[in-house]
Amino acid sequence: MPEDYKPWTWKPPEGFSALDHTSSRQDAHDKVSGQAVYTRDLDFPGMLYAKILTSPYAHAKIVSMDTSKAEALTGVRDILKYNDPDIVFENSTGGYCSSQYNILTLPGTSDFFQQPMGVVVVADSEEICDRALRLIVIEWEERPFILDMEESLQPDAPKIMPDIVRLNPSAKDPNIVQTNTTEIGDIQKGFAEADKIIEYTITRAPNTTAGVEAMACVVQWRGDFLDIWPHHTAHVEPMLSNPSLPSIGLSFVSLGYGSIQADIKSPPKDRKDPLPPICEANKISVTMPYQGAWYGGIAWLGYSTAFIRMAAILAKRAQNRPVKLVYDESNFYLTGDDAAIYRCKVGAKRDGTITACDWHVVGPFGELHIDKTHESTKIPNLRNTQEWALINQGHHICFRHGSQCCVPHNIMFDHVAAEFGLDPTEVALKNDGCREHDWDWITRYQKENGFPQRQSLREVIKLGKEAIHWDKKWHAPGARKLPNGRMHGLGFVHINEWSWISGRQFACLILRDGKLTIIGMRADHGMDTESAFRHSVATEAGLRYEDIVVQQQRSDANTYRFWVPGGSMGISQNTPQLVSAARELKRKIIDYAVRPASGVPMMPGLQSGSGQSMFPGKKADELDVKEGYVFEKANPINRRSVREVASAFWGDDPAIIHPTVPALSGLTLNGKPHPQMYIMSRQAHFMEVEVDVETGEVMVTNLVCVNDVGHLFNRRGAEAQQYGGAIMGLGRSATEEKIYCPKTGVGLNFNNIGYNIGTMNDYPEIKCIINESHLGYSSYGACGVGEDTGASLSGITAGAVYNATGKWVLDYPVTPDKVLKALGKI
């Protein structure tokens, strides 16, 4: 591997274009025919089922529990209670929430409605589990609950989650998880330079994780060996095998990054001795079935890991019978996108230049709410004041999900444009930059580090405006009434694209009989990064797409790392390893093609042993590999199949390639080392609405999504992230909201009927446009495209409604009642 490792400077092989690439997915037939087996579908001989009690209260302690009737029920095999010696040790080691606190595996006190807690029943069927759970008599002590975070921040608020271990040094009793202020530049100076200071408040209600397959996992012990069929992306081996883990955070482990972030300064209380490992790392095997969607609100990671730990304990007690731990549909409402209140103050000049922005946020902390504004603008002065306290609504926490950044970011541009009568797309361009630097500065950085000199935002805005006919349709707020009586509005949002390369994972390619297997474990929930992986390896190694598959690998500890799931990061994080591996494989194939074959046949049927080269007299640089054939460049008729060549050396030197990639290196500025990376790719989305001023209904009539993916690997996969993300984002923006009873703290709409998920008839066809600027840091300049569309569109409705009506509705979701209220109709 070269010392100067810059994957964005790599050039794709000739003929590599995903623009018209329509190769079918390897999972297509399984999924369409209903034969794909998801974790929830698994059914093994002798399997037992396990279900956990869910709390009927927002906050209540179990005073006593009588399980005698349940124990007597035929088919009940085990009952594990919150105070059982096998589980009490696990409290405070359940799951991990955004580096700030741990959730509990099986607590005796519920912290929110439908929290899995108290007791778990193991039985011959799910049905018997349900029946047994209902036969358990519990004496509860209801405790005070708080649904409003501002109330929870008060010093005299009741302590509502006494057992939660909060890790941040700024955590305070009774309920504060974190408070801090981060300032970049000089916020007061920025406001002093402004022609106008604009202030407004945004509120966002909590919404759910976009999931379809509720948590499930199957665990079986084989003596000391542990087999796991998990749900989703939990990286389970370290959780179960690392004795020091209870005293450290898990953070990215669950995402599959393979790292463990230590927080040894804040060990869990009530534990003096380290937790013994549940299983030694090299005795754990993991098989990943298909996974139903589970997007947004990353707190599910905590539950997915907690569930596996619980299942392992139950399976141990089940004495080698497999145990399937399942959770019902209320699982979707445990986690989700965070609610928040943003008190915003923006300073701007008349030409749209923003001089300062200041967010005071009351809500869960995933990342700094100004992070993406900082990453994607030249605004020099930014401040984020964060206040986060526990509330009895579950753990609505996500980090790097993005809605919490995208919503205030785009509302700011809408407000500045409205204040000075400007076009919001012009305001966006006026402030485009990276981490306080303007685009002239970024252009110098691009030149010095091998990037093309392009301004992504200008390109995506141009494409989007043309597609939606923005210049023809844009109008002053409330100025266009349609013949049908509705008001016409346009909405626009923009922000940087997501993740760039981080490395760490590695690829394993095995070539045998001319067929190549990419080995890696990942919990795919539909993003189809597999097709991109196959396509990139095929073109780089010179093989046929059809001859390549991706296989999940039963994992022994960390032999084959989990890959990141896909979407926002899968392609950017995994392709550098795959491209490196494919190039190494191609070199190996050519090397053996010109090398005299071994004189001793290693295995019957192999073609080794001739003692002669397959291309006598030829040197490696005279050969190439394409479409499964090694051939002489000057005389392509002289060719041998890759199968022939690779089979000839398999016995001596099997074609198994698994390179790692180094950290990025070689970035400079003004000739000096400069390690900073800047996110230079942008996305822009454009929406057309009609607002019925009599009903408050907001009808989306046109939506254009433009994403600069840097380099496109898989058109269908990228577009799916666009239209799929758009529908998720519109749900968060206009319809989806978890509603709690203020008197009881109970969820009122926690099901698919009461919770408003859009249907096929609720959205127009979404026009998806891909831009390739090659400004990402991954292979060929690729970057992420996944969840960012959903995150950025989470705030688009307010701007469109303002353009239609001249009224701000900054209370998400923007539902008809709120529109009518803004219009003074109710």
Added chain:
Amino acid sequence: MSEKEKKTNEGERKEGFGHISRREFLRDAGLVIGGSTMGSIAFASETEAQQQVKESDVAKDPCSEESADITTIELTVNGGKYGFRVEPHWSLRQLLRDEIGLTSPKDWCGGHGACGSCTVIMNGRPVLSCLTLACECDGAIIETAEGIAKAKHPIIQSYIKWNAFQCGYCTPGFVTTAKALLDRNPDPTEADVRDALAGNLCRCGTYQQHPPAVLEAAEALKRK
């Protein structure tokens, strides 16, 4: 809420639950065979429905002798003949998954008939197998996504071609609903397709891929 209050869940059960069985409720609500009606279930009745379903489970212990009201049924599933002795509370989905071993009727919404993921074709109509009682399927002809694929119906290839899925969990429900539409309307418009599939939810947001896939399958059927 500062006052500490002690309750038992046993006590709450007595206060809160009614006495309508799941089976009676389903019959009364007219939802026993209701694939196309799922989108019209009123929100107001849903909470009540949930409570009543839960109560029926409490009232009738599936493992107790009182529940031994076994029904013998015969039905055809994907062309194969089957005979079962079914418990009165078993759903068709339960039968297809647990007894026959099919995986395509999925559970997303928890048996509320609110997502369409468990849709199968019963006697030519799309039905929600989670809300269809197995004991009422005597003599029924059932088609699932597995059977549609086995019969090489063009809807399978057109769904693959149009990438009308992502995670794939809800996809079999779309496939069965779409196939039922094509069975009764071989020449649908895009609006027909959208209306037919509006009761199927997809969290990956693949909605716009389905109409062209279904329309292309319709064209393929005409060419046959």
